[in-house]
Amino acid sequence: MHIVICIKQVPDSAQIRVHPVTNTIMRQGVPTIINPYDLFALEEALRLRDAHGGEVTVLTMGPPMAEDALRKALTYGADRAVLLTDRYFAGSDTLATSFALSQAITKVGETFGTPDIVFTGKQTIDGDTAQVGPGIAKRLDLLQLTYVAKIASIDLDVREITVERRSEGGMQMLKSRLPCLITMLEGTNEIRRGSLDDALRAARSQIVKWSAADAGIEDLAKCGLRGSPTVVKRVFAPTARAEKAAQIDTTDKTLRDLADELIAAILTRQPALEHELPFDGAA
């Protein structure tokens, strides 16, 4: 079985700072990580390979430094890594990203064997759109199984797959066909530590690096800014609230008095809460 998994290198958004004057992201010194949601997909891909045999190819589109993320994926046990990198991809929105990745997946298929499953994470932590997975599926005309919590079974002979998929209010049990694209839900498993062998292999591995041309992408108009129907017009910081929080003065007060004072302050600001909270009116 050949599994392709798409990952993304993202800035660790917990550590991002915004420049106070220019309102731009200050990336200096901000560590990059593999998009945490992708790790659930990667682990699932590795488990399937371990159970059914075959290979896992990890693929990313990004700047040359995204190689670090791929090498990390190799230390977890992925068999092969492909970096799709070209200045033509800069400024891609989700539609252009899904185009480039789907073309690269086709090329991966031609070069290393047609994938049975393409995995992505549920969404990224920087873009947060959850659109690239469905986009790739549509571009490649694959069946799309999003928010998958569990792969219940795979039958490679009849090429069938059954999954549990999160939906509003419950879990759907779905039977579908291979090949398909799966976006993996978070919290479904825990990424392995990776063996020493894998670490050594990762350090030695050649990462396959493809430009747009290498990946067989002829229509550059579908890539990057040109291929992106959406355009970011304005980036700005959220406005700070004008008035500072009113502070309850705590000096020389018992907890009981403080609590009563807080409740009074709440009700002064939001008298309607009298009806929301099950009070009888009198204190």
Added chain:
Amino acid sequence: MSTANRETPPPAAGRAGMKKELPEHFKDYRHVWVFIELERGQVHPVSFELLGEGRKLADKLGVELAGVVLGPPGEATWHAVAEAFAYGADLAYIIEDPLLAHYRNEPFTRAMTDLLNTYKPEILLLGATILGRDLAGSTATTLLTGLTADCTELDVDADGSLAATRPTFGGSLLCTIYTINYRPQMATVRPRVMAMPQRVDKPVGRVIQHKLAMAEEEVVTKILGFLPDSQSAKANLAYANVVVAGGLGLGAVENLQLVRNLASAIGAEYGCSRPLVQKGWMPADRQIGQTGKTIRPKLYIAAGISGAIQHRVGVEGADLIVAINTDPNAPIFDFVHLGIVTDAIRFLPALTEAFTRRLSPHNRDKLAS
């Protein structure tokens, strides 16, 4: 929304995409549509929130607002149509088909793209729910149009284009996104980000029925079963009027009981910040924030929560935010309305007690049972 790294300057030719001359074949795209999400006979409330927002956009553009209802033949589907009118739609497009009884990507994408291609709306809004995101992604890619996810603000520009504002980089920044040269302009919005509109008393509207051009044999994916989340344990944070939440400042898993006690004393839902979910102290559906739930309660009490941007974006819609934190410089005090600098572990029991003292005996019994 850009998902690629923007550090390298884009190729100069790319800027051509900014030119705002809508191609001829998109010029007759008109009206604002809202996808009315219907699952297991229930309309998701986010659809009504979107109708409220869609109404404003339609009025500004001087066009009609339509709801799109995809469902199985029968009462629930028509009820959804009536509800769309009640929340402001002028008309509804409806496809009734057994294939649309439960959500599957293939028939829903087909139904939606057929409608869009036939009736050509300018704008399509969907809830950023699991279903909405699944459908929006494949629909936008099929039509090769733009889609802006998780918007927090929608507006129309002087020239009539949709200006969709969304948080980026975990909420540290906001960006306004346009879909240039393509139609429809698509956006998703998370539940509870937009306010619920007023319900109209005697709703009326036109109905346009359409057929699904698909047979069950063409749908590869089959539904084997559905396991509903057990109703009792499930948090309904997004729609709760009062929410109490605890953060890492509570120090130990046992202290979360203080949060639950306060919540149950005042009939509130309880939630938490993300580290508590990561520690396994609370289930994921209790997490509030960017990667958790967006809440919009009348009252939100945050105990021992620092107020990181990822938490802030999930609670900003609350009418009144109260923070209890030992650190007077905690960022949470920058956006709450009422603050109290004190030890939450000691203060929460006192607050619970003070609330309980104010409860009528009747309510006390009711809540205790």
